[in-house]
Amino acid sequence: xxxxxxxxxxxxxxxxxxxxxxxxxxxxxxxxxxxxxxxxxxxxxxxxxxxxxxxxxxxxxxxxxxxxxxxxxxxxxxxxxxxxxxxxxxxxxxxxxxxxxxxxxxxxxxxxxxxxxxxxxxxxxxxxxxxxxxxxxxxxxxxxxxxxxxxxxxxxxxxxxxxxxxxxxxxxxxxxxxxxxxxxxxxxxxxxxxxxxxxxxxxxxxxxxxxxxxxxxxxxxxxxxxxxxxxxxxxxxxxxxxxxxxxxxxxxxxxxxxxxxxxxxxxxxxxxxxxxxxxxxxxxxxxxxxx
Amino acid sequence: xxxxxxxxxxxxxxxxxxxxxxxxxxxxxxxxxxxxxxxxxxxxxxxxxxxxxxxxxxxxxxxxxxxxxxxxxxxxxxxxxxxxxxxxxxxxxxxxxxxxxxxxxxxxxxxxxxxxxxxxxxxxxxxxxxxxxxxxxxxxxxxxxxxxxxxxxxxxxxxxxxxxxxxxxxxxxxxxxxxxxxxxxxxxxxxxxxxxxxxxxxxxxxxxxxxxxxxxxxxxxxxxxxxxxxxxxxxxxxxxxxxxxxxxxxxxxxxxxxxxxxxxxxxxxxxxxxxxxxxxxxxxxxxxxxx
Numbered sequence: 001x002x003x004x005x006x007x008x009x010x011x012x013x014x015x016x017x018x019x020x021x022x023x024x025x026x027x028x029x030x031x032x033x034x035x036x037x038x039x040x041x042x043x044x045x046x047x048x049x050x051x052x053x054x055x056x057x058x059x060x061x062x063x064x065x066x067x068x069x070x071x072x073x074x075x076x077x078x079x080x081x082x083x084x085x086x087x088x089x090x091x092x093x094x095x096x097x098x099x100x101x102x103x104x105x106x107x108x109x110x111x112x113x114x115x116x117x118x119x120x121x122x123x124x125x126x127x128x129x130x131x132x133x134x135x136x137x138x139x140x141x142x143x144x145x146x147x148x149x150x151x152x153x154x155x156x157x158x159x160x161x162x163x164x165x166x167x168x169x170x171x172x173x174x175x176x177x178x179x180x181x182x183x184x185x186x187x188x189x190x191x192x193x194x195x196x197x198x199x200x201x202x203x204x205x206x207x208x209x210x211x212x213x214x215x216x217x218x219x220x221x222x223x224x225x226x227x228x229x230x231x232x233x234x235x236x237x238x239x240x241x242x243x244x245x246x247x248x249x250x251x252x253x254x255x256x257x258x259x260x261x262x263x264x265x266x267x268x269x270x271x272x273x274x275x276x277x278x279x280x281x282x283x284x285x286x287x288x289x290x291x
Numbered sequence: 292x293x294x295x296x297x298x299x300x301x302x303x304x305x306x307x308x309x310x311x312x313x314x315x316x317x318x319x320x321x322x323x324x325x326x327x328x329x330x331x332x333x334x335x336x337x338x339x340x341x342x343x344x345x346x347x348x349x350x351x352x353x354x355x356x357x358x359x360x361x362x363x364x365x366x367x368x369x370x371x372x373x374x375x376x377x378x379x380x381x382x383x384x385x386x387x388x389x390x391x392x393x394x395x396x397x398x399x400x401x402x403x404x405x406x407x408x409x410x411x412x413x414x415x416x417x418x419x420x421x422x423x424x425x426x427x428x429x430x431x432x433x434x435x436x437x438x439x440x441x442x443x444x445x446x447x448x449x450x451x452x453x454x455x456x457x458x459x460x461x462x463x464x465x466x467x468x469x470x471x472x473x474x475x476x477x478x479x480x481x482x483x484x485x486x487x488x489x490x491x492x493x494x495x496x497x498x499x500x501x502x503x504x505x506x507x508x509x510x511x512x513x514x515x516x517x518x519x520x521x522x523x524x525x526x527x528x529x530x531x532x533x534x535x536x537x538x539x540x541x542x543x544x545x546x547x548x549x550x551x552x553x554x555x556x557x558x559x560x561x562x563x564x565x566x567x568x569x570x571x572x573x574x575x576x577x578x579x580x581x582x
Contacts, residue, residue: 013459014305014458014459014460014461015459017458017459018458018459018460021458021459048458144463146462146463146464147462147463147464148459148460148461148462148463149462167305167308167309167312167339167459168304168305168306168308168309168312168439168458168459168460169305169439169459170305170439170461170462171437171438171439171440171461171462171465172435172437172438172439173437173438173465174462174464174465
């Protein structure tokens with residue numbers, strides 16, 4: 001446990017998934033039985049929750065994010081308030097407030113909070129209710145996922161329970177290196193540099209997709225956009241065609257935890273191709289989507 | 292999962308304790324209800340097992356180690372066959388064979404297998420029964436505990452269950468660095484250098500303790516010796532007196548999981564003091580034990 005300059009208790013864990021596991025165990029040990037998740041999200045994160053013996057009901061999403069009314073009797077919720085993953089909307093201010101005033105625990109997954117482009121930064125929900133919101137950040141997007149470095153800001157009342165469930169965790173050398181990187185200011189410089197680079201990539205992607213006439217969403221932040229398609233069959237066809245051309249795309253249906261089929265589309269990450277391959281990747285993507 | 296040159300499946304985890312946790316969960320998910328441990332050992336490791344909802348009955352130890360007869364109905368056992376921790380005996384050959392022929396799972400904790408001094412290396416039990424022995428090794432003693440790098444050789448039948456329970460795990464950079472260190476031969480050179488240095492430290496410690504006339508055991512391997520004392524009260528007194536002189540010693544009773552009080556003594560690690568402080572540390576220890 002590291003105590004931040006503001007007095008917050010920060011628990012370092014081996015990536016966000018490890019954090020979800022530790023929190024799930026801690027909540028279960030504290031008597032929780034359900035942790036609700038947004039209806040679109042990483043299936044792997046929901047699996048981690050259910051593997052700990054917790055129920056994981058789904059929170060419906062509309063253009064303003066999830067709604068606390070749907071959380072019902074859940075003991076906790078996992079939210080991506082700043083940039084819903086994968087759909088990309090921001091949780092509306094009144095809904096943020098409702099969750100902050102709710103009496104359950106909120107796990108705030110700020111997976112890409114460093115990458116905001118066209119709008120004012122969205123403050124962390126954790127600041128609204130520091131006694132009941134657990135903030136989760138990660139170096140997976142700012143540095144590299146392979147580092148397995150993430151952090152949880154944990155309310156004092158949950159701290160002992162969380163640390164009791166913590167095993168594993170990153171190398172002390174990696175933790176000290178990150179601490180030095182942060183305190184020296186180099187981490188902030190890296191984020192600013194990366195933000196510019198990713199914004200440029202995003203702009204190039206959107207410009208290239210524009211003539212095709214598809215709806216592109218979730219573009220104000222993050223490292224991916226969502227392209228809507230008319231039907232799930234179109235989505236499957238596009239994913240298969242992309243694969244033939246060496247592009248790894250995932251369809252929205254992969255993240256559709258309710259298996260509702262309500263939306264069809266592609267989740268297009270633009271962070272991963274190496275710089276020299278980005279032009280080719282965009283050209284191939286347009287060929288897949290324009291044909 | 293890394294496949295070793297011999298075809299073994301190696302799972303990398305964040306230190307041995309993380310490995311015990313992952314294995315406990317995997318065994319529990321596979322229907323196990325008890326994992327027996329040696330009656331002297333790390334209380335923390337046993338806690339990890341019981342926190343997963345498993346029983347952890349104790350295996351009695353005599354001068355030849357643990358006995359399979361005592362494992363009874365346990366689904367698995369954790370053993371330190373090459374150098375019992377902390378008592379220091381080697382599991383007798385006939386007992387090794389009995390455990391290897393047993394129908395439960397053996398978790399072979401080879402925590403200090405690289406540091407053998409006065410006798411032939413003891414082969415891994417895993418080689419005797421690769422389908423039922425899980426071998427656990429660690430870089431905590433050969434490099435540094437803070438690296439959180441350990442490995443499990445997992446029988447094919449258990450592999451899917453173990454990887455399903457694996458979350459967290461070390462940074463890819465750390466894993467690749469260790470792999471390069473191993474394949475380049477530098478890791479072997481480091482072990483040989485460390486073995487010589489630790490053997491020298493052990494010899495100096497034993498020579499210094501000799502005139503005091505205490506029984507010193509478990510010296511053929513590892514990074515610690517056990518000094519027997521007449522009674523638990525002597526042990527507590529010695530630990531307290533050592534602490535006053537800036538020496539961190541642990542008493543055998545800390546590792547006495549049965550709280551039997553059957554033995555009293557000190558577990559004296561000699562790996563930790565920096566080289567320049569070792570002479571002083573030995574002098575202080577002799578002052579504590581000789582007074």
